[in-house]
Amino acid sequence: MVDMTNNIISGEIPPELGYLSSLKLTNNHSPLPLPGIDVDFSYNNLKGPIPDGFPASSLIGNKDVCSDNWYIQTGLKFQPCPAHDHIVLGNLLVIVLPVLISLIMAFLLCLRHIFLETKNKDTKATATTKNGDLFSIWNYDGSIAYEDIIRAIEDFDMKYCIGTGAYGSVYKAQLPSGKVVAVKKLHGFEAEVPAFDESFRNEVKVLSEIKHRHIVKLHGFCLHKRIMFLVYEYMEKGSLFSVLFDDVEAMELDWKKRVNIVKVLRDISASNILINSEWQPSVGDFGTARFLSLDSSNRTIVAGTIGYIAPELAYTMVVSEKCDVYSFGVVALETLMGSHPKELLSSLQSASTDNGITLCEILDQRLPQPTMSVLLDIVRVAIVAFACLNPNPSSRPTMK
Template sequence: MASPFCCTTLVLSYVSIALVVTIFPTFGTGSTRLATASELEMEAKALLHLGWWSWHGNDTRDRCEWRGIACNEAGSITSIDCSWVAVRGSISPEIGAFSSLESLILSHSALVGELPPSLGKLTLLEELDLSDNSIYGSIPLDWGNMKSLKQLDLSNNQIRGPIPPTLGNLTNLEQLDFSNNQIRGPIPLDWGNMKSLKQLDLSNNQIRGPIPPTLGNLTNLEQLDLSFNQITGAIPREIGNLKNLSELNLSKNKLNGSIPLSIFNLSRLSHFYLDSNLLEGPLPQEMENLKALSFLDLSNNKLIGPIPSQIGNCLVLEELYLSNNHITGSIPFEVFTCPPHTLDLSHNFIEGEIPHQFDNDLYLQGPIPEDFSYRFSSDSFWGNKYLCGNLPDFSPCPSKSSNELKIVQIILPVLCFLAFLGLGVLLFLRSRAKDNIPEPNVTKNGDLFSILNFDGRIAFEDIIEATNDFDIRYCIGTGGYGSVYRAQLPSGKIIALKKLHRREAEVLAFDKSFKNEAKILSEIRHKNIVKLHGFCLHNRCMFLIYEYMARGSLFCVLAYDNEAMEMDWIKRVKIIKDTACALSYLHHDCHPPIVHRDISSNNILLNSNLEACVSDFGTARLIDPDSSNQTMLVGTYGYIAPELAYTMVVTEKCDVYSFGVLALEILMGKHPGELLVSLSASFSKNIMLSDILDPRLSLPSDRRVAKDIVFAATVAFACLRSNPKFRPTMKCASQEFLSRKRPVANRLQAISLLQLKEHDLYMDDEAKFQSQKSGEIVGLHASSST
């Protein structure tokens, strides 16, 4: 039997042990605590090495309170978000020291350099967002170790190389976005292991090879975008296993074969894009199974056969595009059971009658084809107030000939009056000239570049020698006012000569007014306006002497692929900006203001560095110096403001409209004629900005360049408003180009033309067009200046 002393000692021993266990951790825990302290020290050093919070100095003790950083209870960093500060430089390999990191967001910054393999050490990382930077290089193989990753966004960078198959190990991944990069090679077969994936976007890369059938294992996938790549082969039938898919975009590839029937079992599919491929075969009747389908684009393929009547069972279909195929037969009336808002069947082999269900459509626009007058009565189109044509009760469509007739009816009496007036002036001046005939100046040849009113006869002899009497070999262009010649003077200086049509060669008063106007124009000084050096008047001809622009007109550069590709997005935006500055100078800084009247790609000249200068400014006034802006209609077809058809009043806002057309032409690489005709609200919401940009250039990977493109397009659409009162002034447009305001950085593929027209891309009122003129706001949303 134990003594009481022994019992007391035993109890005290147990109590002591209990206190030790309560107050102090076990030795194993104590070693973990020491390791944790070591990790915290490594995190602190790594944080200083990154340099993203340099304004805090070297004291990192309060780092958990720094903006963009979150920590756990032990003080280890779990989240870094620098999207608010736009960090610069490269991502240091030290980033791998943050072993507790769960979220890393470095989007919308100015990061460069390669992707660090050390990120693969972050096995607890769930969110990684490096989008909208200038990161290059390839994706490291080690990234396949980030097993906890749920969101991975590398979009809008310059990432190259193949896709590592090790990413197939990321079985918890739900969102993956590699869009707008330069990734090459095939899609790995192992990606079929990422069964948690809901969103997969590989659009606008250089991915080749077929679509792997293993993607059919991603049964949780809701959005799949492989558009704008070089994917070949047939669409695998396994895609039909993606039962949760709501958006499928395989457009702008090189897919061939027929559309697998299994796809038409995707009952949740609402947006289906297969346009611009090499798909063949008929349109399947199984289309009726797509009950949730609201948007279907199968245009620009090689589809054959008739339109299946079962498409009428797609009751929520709003937009249907089947253009540019080999579809035959007639239009089934079932299409109009629940008619789509937009229907494009153009450029096919469809025949037969148009279904009478068109009677219920009250929003048709444009001219009624002439053949329709033999098949339909005006009742067939009743209620469509935007139609025009030869049918009774419809107004005739405006045509070029009718507009020209209207112009002739207005101008002819004026010309007759001016002719009689000019004849009287001529007779009067001749009677006075007989008494005061000046001696001709036969001085030595002068310097054409320093003397404006040099002797015309001597200047003419110089030009005759330089151009071999205006030989066709020296002609580099023609226009409405005359022909342009390249001439090299004895001094070696190269000039451009615009030989004008001499309609008033016998009118002495014209010579005087011509000289006065030429003197005014020669005093214009702007870096983006072609310099007028002088002029020559001669009894045989008259011409203007301009500086020579080595690359010729913008129109010619855009017409040739090699030269157009040399003109990258930065140069194109700069050309738009420089043209705006030049027009602003002519409209607002010249006295009196000069309206160009003929802004077009032919009148934008480029020097050897592809820098733009506006030419032909004021030429209309030279030809008719007594004309005001309101009495002479000039311009190039396709650039003329619509109000001139009925007002005959030329104002600065006419130049603004022409500038809008020009800006779109520069971005598109061609004249936007068809686009301007189809820019209705219902149609433009379905056209993405990226779809109209010049396909000869790849979409910009630099976020800042993309912003500039969006801004230039926004300016262009503001200038194209049909009501001139609501177009911005050129001064307003020019000032905005020089400011730092830019639209919200949406990716180009997500921006529709409707957004540009309505300017939804601006973050707040400070990012809207505004300029002050005489105390009046003249800007993007309201411009009352005409």
């Protein structure tokens, strides 16, 4: 008998061991033949089921050895073998569980990253300055911050100022991202009104949500104890007024472009009409008079630009749609003439109905004579413009 007990033999019991009937040691240089030898593997570290036909008594003391034979289990104190599907499930869990845990961890990390990014953008989009004043940006990429704007224009240095109007001064700000925005610094007298803050925010919020390709986009605002400003999209060519005033750019603004500008406008002075790099017009300061004059029902000062205000406002003080129609007529005529029609407006207010004015006399002389393809449109613009300038408000057309 070969005794292989207590040899720390480990591993699965090979099934072939059950077919072992004897052990032969051939070619061993022994001068005598050896008889068949029984093998004892007791008290090792073997594991697994006892092969069929193998003497269970030769595997005593291997704690992980099991048997499906009830007699062997009870007689020799072997544990029952687990079911096969349990083994497969256990092996599967060993493989799948770490992968599943890794995927869950990766998913949680992604969620955390998205949360932090969103929180960061929200912080930038609606931030509070060091003095506790509100700064908000809507409908933008979230990359604008109060400090970026102030730094870009060096705390409103005049060298960045590109225009001044009735409601404030406009500054060109190039942000760290390379984007350019227009920052309109508003007159701050209204900030002293207690109810102004909330009304201002509500009005600007509504205006920022307006989406129209011919209205300059309002991105947001800053309401500060010492300063208020609005953040607009930047219009490269500036105002229609500045283009008409400059001979070089006025020449580039040909008849076709001028007719296009008149076609899309509603409001309402050459300074409020801004032009982008593609010569497409948009109305600036849209609704600004409303939130800067929140208590306008008690005011006696008419909001508007001198030279574009309807004459009846001088004595009625009642603002109506016909006032906007008159302003539109002034802008339309100014676009054709290339300058503000001051003297012509005065003559139109006179009692005489026949001023003897011809179209050729009023057209901008800096441009060549219009071709036939655009002449009809120019005539139509002129007819509408003069109709809008009728001294009698009720005789003016509607904006429809």
